[in-house]
Amino acid sequence: MSIVTRFAPSPTGFLHIGGARTALFNWLLARHHGGKFLLRIEDTDRERSTQEAVDAILDGLKWLEINWDGEPVFQFSRTRHHVELAESLVKEGKAYYCYCTAEELEAMRNEARSKGLSPKYNGMWRDRDHGDAPACVNPVIRLKAPLDGDTTLCDIVQGKITVSNKELDDMVLVRSDGTPTFMLSVVVDDHDMGITHVIRGDDHLTNTFRHIQIFNAFGWNIPQYGHIPLIHGPDGAKLSKRHGALGIDAYRDRGYLPEAVCNCLLRLGWSHGDDEIISREQALEWFTTENLGKSASRLDFSKLDNLNGHYMRIADNSRLLKNLIELIGENISEEKRLRLLRGMSGLKQRAKTMLELRDLATIYTNDFVPEKVNSETQNILETTLARLKSIEDWTEENLEKQLREFSSEKNISFGKIAQSLRNVLTGRKITPSIFDMLISFGKNESLSRINAVLV
């Protein structure tokens, strides 16, 4: 049997880090087994669903290079089908109309709570005759859930979990306005889409028992479920906007590379021995549900920084340049682009994020302003300039050779020469190596910058 997984976000907000990880895991599971990964937009809540959120989710997935098969399924478009199936359940006696008002339901819950039970529907219309129906109340359709026995979930991650059916009530399948609920829609769509495996957040665990009851009512096969623990904020509490519950776009804006974000997410709740840096190819090869963890984790930004630094270092220079120019958002002259490209290797190993890279890169993009130097530095620069002028073979290797020779000939410490050059070329004390910069600026620009200080 071929594996079909899905990611089914509701477009009521951005794609956050937890959702991205869920998508990643489902994607990896499907791709690892050569199966399909589908996308379903759960937009049945018309009040809160927005097109912006749909776009944000799609963009986020694309940025992470989590590609789905076929077109996304929009759940709302399947409303009629969902309702018809619910009605067929009523005909079969597996569901029923309930005419309870909001006040009655509230009273039921309060009563249950006061008895120390979990608040739930008491089944008052379960076996009641249609004729009793109040004329002015539009009914909902409820599932006739089993009253006795228990429902068991064999979870891929959490193991076997059994819940007494007494804990579950007759859930609403179709609302009084005639629209299907999440409970119904998820089950029908998962069935129709041929979903075989569902990896989702732990917060859905208790829903799953309800889903199983609906599957059973229809007599359909139940997919394999894997409930992964939630990601917590740095303080261990539920992830909220206060901590890392940012949209995935915020990670891009903060200068993270998608492969670093994926690697980081992958290690949150999944492991492969002692491996930390895991490429996409390796992840695809190694990912199985056996290695999913059972306990909640927190997003560690210093680890993300570290991973990002790694992926920056191994990233292709021209790709980084392209990203950098987008980030700067201004026109960069051809000359400066060339400088940046030549200097990229030296810059990228000093940056943990694209934002840091952008700051470092200003040494090559800022306009040159000559700074005053003291007479000692001036003397050093004067003689150094003469020497540099004479160098025809302007390569890193040769520059190093020549300048080191020069240093011992003149009996000037190499550190002094280097710091003087660094300062005059960039106006800064912290930069990439001077050879790196001499090459990046090129001979002409380098000499003219030194000259500008001497005049």
Next chain:
RNA sequence: GUCCCCUUCGUCUAGUGGUCUAGGACGUCGCCCUCUCACGGCGAUAACAGGGAUUCGAAUUCCCUAGGGGACGCCA
């Protein structure tokens, strides 16, 4: 309140009864490399929530306690 789940260094985790005086990674600290800063290298720091039980032997199995989380909607 009820039900369910979780608990190894500060953080992410390895570990599925002996190979664990518990391994790796990030962070932190120190040293080395060195033209500054990084990178890199070496080293240090630091954990099995607590208590019982099973066993010759338990981080690993079972029970209890504590702590944390999740769910209890005509939201998804």
